[in-house]
Amino acid sequence: MSLRQYEYALAVAEEGSVTAAAELLHVAQPSVSQQIRGLERELGVQLFARTPTGLVPTVVGRAFLREAEVAVSASRRARATARAGADELVGELVVAAQMGFGTRQLPGALGTLRRRFPRLEVTVFEEPSSAELERLCRRGAVNLALMAACERSPSDAHHLGDENFVVVLGAGHRLLAADRVELRELEGEPWVRFDRDSALDGVLLNVLRDNGLTPTPVARVSQTATAVRWAAHGLGVTLVPASAVPHGYEHLARPVLPVVSQPVIAVLRHGAGPAETALLELLRKETWSESTWSEAASASFSPSFSPVP
Numbered sequence: 001m002s003l004r005q006y007e008y009a010l011a012v013a014e015e016g017s018v019t020a021a022a023e024l025l026h027v028a029q030p031s032v033s034q035q036i037r038g039l040e041r042e043l044g045v046q047l048f049a050r051t052p053t054g055l056v057p058t059v060v061g062r063a064f065l066r067e068a069e070v071a072v073s074a075s076r077r078a079r080a081t082a083r084a085g086a087d088e089l090v091g092e093l094v095v096a097a098q099m100g101f102g103t104r105q106l107p108g109a110l111g112t113l114r115r116r117f118p119r120l121e122v123t124v125f126e127e128p129s130s131a132e133l134e135r136l137c138r139r140g141a142v143n144l145a146l147m148a149a150c151e152r153s154p155s156d157a158h159h160l161g162d163e164n165f166v167v168v169l170g171a172g173h174r175l176l177a178a179d180r181v182e183l184r185e186l187e188g189e190p191w192v193r194f195d196r197d198s199a200l201d202g203v204l205l206n207v208l209r210d211n212g213l214t215p216t217p218v219a220r221v222s223q224t225a226t227a228v229r230w231a232a233h234g235l236g237v238t239l240v241p242a243s244a245v246p247h248g249y250e251h252l253a254r255p256v257l258p259v260v261s262q263p264v265i266a267v268l269r270h271g272a273g274p275a276e277t278a279l280l281e282l283l284r285k286e287t288w289s290e291s292t293w294s295e296a297a298s299a300s301f302s303p304s305f306s307p308v309p
Helices: 003-015 018-025 029-043 059-083 105-116 130-139 199-210 224-232 274-285 295-301
Strands: 048-051 054-057 091-098 120-127 144-148 158-168 190-194 216-221 238-241 253-257 261-268
Touching: 003 018, 003 029, 003 054, 003 059, 018 029, 054 059, 059 091, 091 105, 091 130, 091 274, 105 120, 105 274, 120 130, 130 144, 144 199, 144 274, 158 224, 158 274, 190 199, 190 224, 190 238, 199 238, 216 224, 224 238, 261 274
Parallel strands: 091 120, 091 144, 190 216
Antiparallel strands: 048 054, 144 261, 158 238, 158 253, 158 261
16 A cells, blocks of 8 residues: 555545546546546455445445545655755644634744745644543644633643634624623523534633523524624623634723633644644744643643643
């Protein structure tokens, strides 16, 4: 088996046909067909099934493709590391961010990185589920993950700072007259909440329950910007990291009492290369909230988590 065969199989899975995969890879169609047949013979399994809508991976094919994706990504990173000189970074950098965290800091750091190393290809995506983010990290599918610290945070995570949460109120809301909003004053308010598997919804639910509130959802959304905009229009109130409030809505956001904050960490893949290291250093230089961690508070997140200054 070869990495080229892996790449061909991944392309077929993405495009749904050998013809489209060949166009994507800029190779002849018979070459793709031959590589896929050879791969299936060597493995002794059928990777794809033909359906009316095109080729789709079989059950065993999906399992194989997950590992093939990891192998191809690792190969690209290895080539990029080998080619990286003192003043140049090339190749691909894949960054995953937990939804709502580092919304202002990550673009600034990535912008600086791209200007400094224009040949570096950067792919960024948001992931609402912390469990899925951790799974991607374990598989080595991402170069760097930005997330809130939790009980399963690895011991080699890098503490960047804290994300303070704010409540977003509708225009004309009675509590906008206050500089800070006590959570108990939100009793009876309808809430714009997040998808049930979202880490942000877990934060909101835990905070309100800890303060004796029962959040009645009036809507569920998948993006922090949507939650803020809907709250601004008076649909309900919402709780988001301060950096996730879009420009133009800051006047509707208020800090809360008791203070709600979460430590933000960066997790680098094992054997991190120069691109990940450069991005980590740029993230450290971004403005984060001062840490409000005490030893007791940090222990409640994870006994094995050691923030790196």
